[in-house]
Amino acid sequence: MTARVAAVDCGTNSIRLLVVECDADTGEVTELARQSRIVRLGQGVGRTGRFAPEALRRTFAACAEFADVIGTLRAERVVFVATSATRDVAERAEFFAGVERILGVVPEVISGDEEARLSYAGATGSLPAGSGPRLVLDIGGGSTEFVIGTTEATASVSLNIGSVRLAERYLADATGAVDRITPEGVAAVRRDIGTALGEAMTRLPLEPRPALIGVGGSVTTLAAVRRGTKKGVHGVRLGIDDVRAVGRRLIEADRAERAAIHVIEPGRVDVIPVGGLILLGVMERLGAPEIVVSRRGLLDGLVRRLGGRSVPTPSGL
Structure with missing residues (x-):
């Protein structure tokens, strides 16, 4: 039995997408799509403690692109993790609401x-x-x-x-x-x-x-x-x-x-x-x-956490 999973990692500088197909019987994972966009979500966060409006717009535009890919590939499960920049911001409501509106999932802010x-x-x-x-x-x-x-x-x-x-x-x-x-x-x-x-x-x-x-x-x-x-x-x-x-x-x-x-x-x-x-x-x-x-990292580990025991081969090698 196979399942399609999409994982998104939103960091301070870039946002990345990995879509895979997991075989529950063998644990094998096949990569279907891997994309990255530089959105600079953390622009000015260290100085202001807030997300800049233009940074949110860039991030939401990338999320919309990813949503199209996820829909085309018919992923059955989507997970979105946010890292450093989001940990540093006290008021995250606009960011959370925008991601949920576009991708249908609430971001998970993970610890370092x-x-x-x-x-x-x-x-x-x-x-x-x-x-x-x-x-x-x-x-x-x-x-x-x-x-x-x-x-x-x-x-x-x-x-x-x-x-x-x-x-x-x-x-x-x-x-x-x-x-x-x-x-x-x-x-x-x-x-x-x-x-x-x-x-x-x-x-x-x-x-x-x-x-x-x-x-x-x-x-x-x-x-x-x-x-x-x-x-x-x-x-x-x-x-x-x-x-x-x-x-x-x-x-x-x-x-x-x-x-x-x-x-x-x-x-x-x-x-x-x-x-x-x-x-x-x-x-x-x-x-x-x-x-x-290594071209692999957090997204590949996240896919493993979601049920795949192997890590997909990156494209472009």
Whole structure:
């Protein structure tokens, strides 16, 4: 017996859809659709504590697109999870009502720890098991999640550092755009990253040193910039020198130069330099020589939670 399930993940910077068909007898999962839109829902949330009207409009427009896909594929169940930006907003009624009106489901605001566990399950499902612990790093727009485990997650930490949050705090102008990045801005971002990582390192069991796996748009975009293509990034290994080189290129570029890099989506142009700084900070703090990139993450883990024991193969490999 099979069932079609649609899962939506709405973060600070992007909203993603995964539609799958689950076989209840075998646990196999077949991917039917995977889409992503950058909506910047968390625009200004760190400063105002409220969703900006234009951010809600972008998010609802993406939800309407997803609703068409879900309807066409006749998904029987829909689940919608919201993460960092939504956790930071006290007044969510308009957001909740809009999502329910368009998709027919009330968003589930998940904790940072739950986000980490789902990301771990999704990220590690298709990678070789290895013989030691693995640390999954999920750099989001509003928060960064760490989760460590072997066959399953055993410990996790969620930190309030993310590419959108820190870019708006230290690098952006009044419109939210990031053009030329000053050394002072970089130093301020690195200072916040260092403080947060100091907290994380005391709360995670890091001996023996775990293999590092990176998920989310920041990590996959950094890999795509390094390789010059978005294709084939799943399973790619980025050395720390690769991350330094890409990060330096992004920081030294102005906004127009970053926008001209074809693998960077328009909605990431302002925040991807901070994503690079977070990744480099983590690798330096851990002494990690490389990171394995995974195109799978929270949505794939969510599908597993809904009943599939296998993780679908991403499209575009």
